[in-house]
Amino acid sequence: MLTSVILVCFANIYVYAENSCQRKDGGYDVTINVRGQPSKEIREVIAFHAYISKDADRLVFDVTKANQGNGYNSNTGVFTCPKTGMYVFVWVIRMVTAEHSTELMINNSVFGSTFLRAKKGDDGSVSGTAIAHVSKGDTVYVRNHSAYAGDGRILSNLHGKPTFSGWLLQ
Numbered sequence: 001m002l003t004s005v006i007l008v009c010f011a012n013i014y015v016y017a018e019n020s021c022q023r024k025d026g027g028y029d030v031t032i033n034v035r036g037q038p039s040k041e042i043r044e045v046i047a048f049h050a051y052i053s054k055d056a057d058r059l060v061f062d063v064t065k066a067n068q069g070n071g072y073n074s075n076t077g078v079f080t081c082p083k084t085g086m087y088v089f090v091w092v093i094r095m096v097t098a099e100h101s102t103e104l105m106i107n108n109s110v111f112g113s114t115f116l117r118a119k120k121g122d123d124g125s126v127s128g129t130a131i132a133h134v135s136k137g138d139t140v141y142v143r144n145h146s147a148y149a150g151d152g153r154i155l156s157n158l159h160g161k162p163t164f165s166g167w168l169l170q
């Protein structure tokens with residue numbers, strides 16, 4: 001009779017062998033016990049991507065290309081966080097004849113901003129990126145700068161579209 005305990009630990013599973021008995025043929029009979037749950041980390045995907053479909057005044061990204069988790073509302077342009085965590089947000093603004101600033105709002109506070117200047121007749125794009133801890137129920141959207149919206153017109157066509165995207169990191 002051989003009493004040995006072999007402990008193997010990987011992820012959150014414990015596998016150990018005990019009560020090994022030597023058989024007549026020289027081999028061992030080993031009882032294996034497994035404790036704990038297999039690590040089945042369920043990664044919930046939350047992600048959205050939307051764009052402004054036509055030249056506009058409003059910063060409402062009205063066409064939704066992806067909306068896993070259903071957090072984004074294309075009527076209001078507001079993402080309402082379905083799950084607390086670290087998120088990435090990216091927004092792109094394309095305008096013509098503009099001097100314009102936008103703000104990324106998280107939970108009604110300014111979290112990021114962009115500035116774009118395009119001379120008369122010219123157009124251009126600017127993008128902003130933010131990584132933020134957002135709680136369930138918090139709202140995220142893009143608006144004109146509260147103190148300095150400037151001027152210009154949003155452009156959207158085959159050559160370039162203003163977009164707003166976000167996804168959960170963890």
Ligand SMILES: *[C@@H]1O[C@H](CO)[C@@H](O)[C@H](O)[C@H]1NC(C)=O
Pocket residue numbers: 107134135138
């Ligand atoms: C966001 O705002 C709501 C409503 O005012 C508040 O209950 C919540 O705690 C805020 N969350 C954060 C992360 O500031």
Ligand SMILES: *[C@@H]1O[C@H](CO)[C@@H](O)[C@H](O)[C@H]1NC(C)=O
Pocket residue numbers: 057058059100144149150151152153
């Ligand atoms: C945002 O600013 C632009 C440029 O000044 C203006 O044309 C547009 O009407 C503004 N949009 C909103 C929703 O205030």
